[in-house]
Amino acid sequence: MAGIMATPVQLNFTAPRRGMPPTHMADLTREKLQTTIQDLGLPKFRADQIARQYYGRLQGDPREMTDLPESKREAVSEALFPQLMAPLKDTEADDGETRKTLWRLHDGTLLESVLMRYPGRATLCISSQAGCGMACPFCATGQGGLDRNLSTGEMVEQVRLAAATMRDGEVSGEEGRLSNIVFMGMGEPLANYKRVVETIRKITNPAPEGFGISQRNVTVSTVGLAPAIRKLADEEMSVRLAVSLHTPDDELRDELVPVNNRWSVEEVLDAARYYAEKSGRRVSIEYALIRDINDQAWRAELLGKKLHGALGSKVHVNVIPLNPTPGSKWDASPKERQDEFVRRVIEQGVPCTVRDTKGQEIAAACGQLAAEER
Ligand code: SF4
Numbered sequence: 001m002a003g004i005m006a007t008p009v010q011l012n013f014t015a016p017r018r019g020m021p022p023t024h025m026a027d028l029t030r031e032k033l034q035t036t037i038q039d040l041g042l043p044k045f046r047a048d049q050i051a052r053q054y055y056g057r058l059q060g061d062p063r064e065m066t067d068l069p070e071s072k073r074e075a076v077s078e079a080l081f082p083q084l085m086a087p088l089k090d091t092e093a094d095d096g097e098t099r100k101t102l103w104r105l106h107d108g109t110l111l112e113s114v115l116m117r118y119p120g121r122a123t124l125c126i127s128s129q130a131g132c133g134m135a136c137p138f139c140a141t142g143q144g145g146l147d148r149n150l151s152t153g154e155m156v157e158q159v160r161l162a163a164a165t166m167r168d169g170e171v172s173g174e175e176g177r178l179s180n181i182v183f184m185g186m187g188e189p190l191a192n193y194k195r196v197v198e199t200i201r202k203i204t205n206p207a208p209e210g211f212g213i214s215q216r217n218v219t220v221s222t223v224g225l226a227p228a229i230r231k232l233a234d235e236e237m238s239v240r241l242a243v244s245l246h247t248p249d250d251e252l253r254d255e256l257v258p259v260n261n262r263w264s265v266e267e268v269l270d271a272a273r274y275y276a277e278k279s280g281r282r283v284s285i286e287y288a289l290i291r292d293i294n295d296q297a298w299r300a301e302l303l304g305k306k307l308h309g310a311l312g313s314k315v316h317v318n319v320i321p322l323n324p325t326p327g328s329k330w331d332a333s334p335k336e337r338q339d340e341f342v343r344r345v346i347e348q349g350v351p352c353t354v355r356d357t358k359g360q361e362i363a364a365a366c367g368q369l370a371a372e373e374r
Contacts, residue, residue, distance in 0.1 A: 021106045024153030025054060025080040026160075026202065030209050033080075040075050050076065051208035058164040060157070084157050085111065096172040099165070105130065105154065109147050113158045113185055115178075117171050123180040124162040126155055128196050129187025134223050135258050138290060140325040141186045149192040155199040159211060178211075182219040184242070189220050190228035196220070197232070200239060215239050221286065223257050224268035233271075233278040241275045242284040242318070243268060247294040248303040256294065269310035276314035285317045286355075289341060295333040300341045304348020317345055317352040 025033060034047040049067055053059040062068060062076040085103040088110070092099050097117040105111055109130040116123045132139070133146035163178040165171060181203055183189040189196045200220070206212040221242040222229060229241065245268070247253045253260040260268075272283045285307060289295050307315045319342055321332040333341070338354065345352035 019107055021084050021151050021154060022082040024082060024084055026153040026156035027151055040079055042072055048208040055211050056207040058160050058167065060160060084154050099171055113162065115162045115165060115171060117176065121179040122166050122176050123182060124159060124178055125182050125184045126158045127185030127187050128155060128183050128189040128192050132187045134188050136256065138330045149195065152195045152198045156202050159203055163211065180217040181213060184221040188223055190222045190225040193228055197235060223259050224263055226263040226267045226271040229271035230274050233275040238279055238281060240281055240284060242286050243272050244286040246288055248299060248306045252294060273310050276311055282314050282316050283311060285315060286320060287317055288320045288322045289333045289338055290322045291331045291333045295337050295341055297340060297344055300344035301348060304345040304350045307350045308348050315350055317350055318355040319352060320355045
């Protein structure tokens with residue numbers, strides 16, 4: 001489909017426009033935390049004590065860590081616990097089961113995360129970058145460009161704060177546990193590779209090095225940076241990979257997902273197959289269904305065929321009804337078209353479901369709240 005975009009797109013992988021935040025305890029390895037603690041005149045064992053408070057009890061303020069000597073709490077706070085983010089706006093939807101928070105970071109950058117409660121589990125959608133350089137034309141975040149990468153501490157703090165929110169019963173009035181993390185908020189996680197992998201380890205390692213959430217409950221979503229997908233596979237983790245494909249043909253994908261000009265559908269699916277083989281996990285294919293753009297029956301068939309050929313039984317398609325951004329010409333497909341699309345993918349032997357659109361009424365497609373605020 002030609003003519004979707006009026007101007008050529010500049011992809012922006014690196015060039016952050018603003019500065020990274022001060023170092024936080026959550027940026028450090030266990031060893032580095034120990035040496036920092038010793039530099040503050042405390043014995044090494046205090047490092048694990050602080051980490052247990054942080055990851056285990058979700059305590060982010062050393063002044064409240066009563067097992068630390070009172071005379072040292074202020075120094076620990078100053079050295080290791082700068083305030084990385086402050087809530088700017090909370091929005092609720094789905095009878096209070098979805099909460100979207102807009103955060104202001106130390107340099108004024110805006111960031112968002114979405115917490116969704118389901119029966120028996122709670123999922124946090126976190127951002128890995130402020131803004132995004134991938135320039136997908138249907139996405140609010142993509143229109144604003146990349147502000148900067150998030151630090152490990154900024155990603156870990158999103159998780160800690162959400163876990164505390166769940167524990168304290170602040171989502172639909174009932175105590176619960178944060179069980180799942182998806183890197184599907186603002187940004188392309190694999191463009192901030194090193195910090196995202198560090199963050200995954202802090203999410204999944206047991207205390208005192210992390211929150212102890214199962215790797216199987218963590219999903220990393222990418223637009224298809226093929227070499228980084230292979231690198232992630234070689235990390236030998238069992239996190240789920242989700243690839244935002246959005247169309248099975250290069251002609252349209254070059255426009256819908258401009259990074260396709262660098263790594264074609266075939267290269268992306270090859271990398272996804274490598275990931276499935278190494279991790280033993282099914283890869284999720286994300287497909288935002290857009291009226292009259294990528295919702296044709298022939299595309300559904302082509303999608304099913306290509307996925308079956310590349311990934312066999314190691315794939316699942318999530319169809320996502322597009323959540324149109326304000327003022328956008330893009331729209332969701334009608335329900336009948338959507339059902340037909342799903343049916344035709346399944347006919348090719350590939351499981352396909354429509355993703356729950358929790359949070360849609362509060363603009364929970366990636367980046368929309370921050371885009372509105374800008
Ligand atoms: S859809 Fe995802 S990858 Fe594309 S511009 Fe938006 S945030 Fe970036």
